[in-house]
Amino acid sequence: MKARLFDVRLILTDMSYLKNIKTYLTTYRWTWVLIGGLGLFLGAEQLIKLTHGTNFLPLLVVLGAFIMPVTFVVFIYERLPLANITIRWVLASFFVGGMIGLLMAGMLEYATGSSLSPAGLLRVGVIEEAAKLIFPLLLFWGGGFRAEANGVLFGVAAGMGFAALETMGYGVVSLIQSQGDINLLEQVLLFRGLLSPAGHAAWTGIVCAILWRQRAEYGRGPVNMAVIGAFILAVGLHIVWDIASGLNLPVVWAVIVLLTVAVLSLLLLIRAIRHARYQLRRGNSTV
Template sequence: MTVARLGWLGALVMGTVLFIADERAMVDTANPNFVPSVILLGAAVVPTAFVLFVAERRLPYDVPPTVVFVTALLGGVVGTVVAGFLEYHTLLRLGVLPMLAVAVIEEAAKLLVPLAVLLLTRYRQPADGVLIGVASGAGFAALETMGYAFVALVRSHGSVTALEDILVLRGLLAPAGHMAWTGATAAALWAARLTGRWLRFLLVFVVAVLLHTAWDSIGTLTGYVVIAAVSLVMLGILTHRTAAASRVP
């Protein structure tokens, strides 16, 4: 897969400009027809830019852009639907849904499409796992943010401030959340498929679940920053190991 260098920066700048223009048009005209595009741009710009950023790393990707796009789309739809269904029925049975259960369900749901790619396609280079995982996490994060933004708008009786707060906060943090966790676990999954080190994959999955649980439980900006740093470092280490392994003759 070949991507222009710094394409991620162009996508981020262009997407941000479009989001601001769309948001200003919505506010200045008080036209609710702009709401869907504002939510879409606010939820998708940063995840899209981060996928491009990962795709531009010096890794021997074999997976084509079309598969990455389909993974993001299906990863988002399948992941959110499966996670929502399981969380709902678990809540009905238990009467309460612990944050740990939410994290396990969502981290597993986001891996369904990457697992299908691994088993049903020929894209099994270790680097492909990193990119496929990040793409699946991006789709999940974008759709989840869109849902939260819509709910915030309804509950606040049309407050633009409430809408913007959700879009900006979740948009900025998306790479350090769902995208980093699923990118790391998918990278470990691809490596395990080649090396048979399934215990390492399980360990990475458990760490992702614990980080997800902490993220959902902590509720402070400082806590988010710390968890974001740990999550991105984990993704960076696994990506570095993937690059190093790819250079071995």
């Protein structure tokens, strides 16, 4: 009994563990974004179920579509703390870049009559990967952001903004087709949210990393073989992703293909982030 009492007193007097928790929460702000977003989403879900108020469904769609994209962008922003870039430019790339990319992709896909045929999937891949680069390219040419880390941040943010808005569209479609089935909506939001970092964010982040790297290392413009190769790689990953998720493949094969593309995309993005961090440290050491 005395031993237990001593342990309780020791825990109460030693508050270092609380300091560690505080340090973690202030250092890793993405956890606040994730926890807060999930709390709001669950609150909106319960409100709809209790009141049967369909007027709250748009709130549920917006929260579900944006929780993971915003969390992932904040996570990457914290991995590149020396990028000399304020969060407002990252947010601009997320919202403005995402909207421009989605609008341009939608118009071009409609104009070209994209379909699930091989040629149609190729058009979709090229159009969407190019559309997501519009706003990052504007920053590349006129924003004065020179570090490779800037390119990674802008690319990931633009890709995630595109993915969030696209997920909102899929969520609305699922509600209409299912006549308001919230469970189906949540499945769509969960599936697309969990996979979004390994999709649009990774592909655009990889291309922008190579784009900025080529200028930093060789002083060349945006068109060279390395950048073209990165863009072709992003388009290829996009096409394989669409084949696995859009065609009637057996479930097992679809899951295997999606996971393979997701792992490869994330590994390439992680490699780009590490290289960007290395370039930042090397630049600071030479100042």
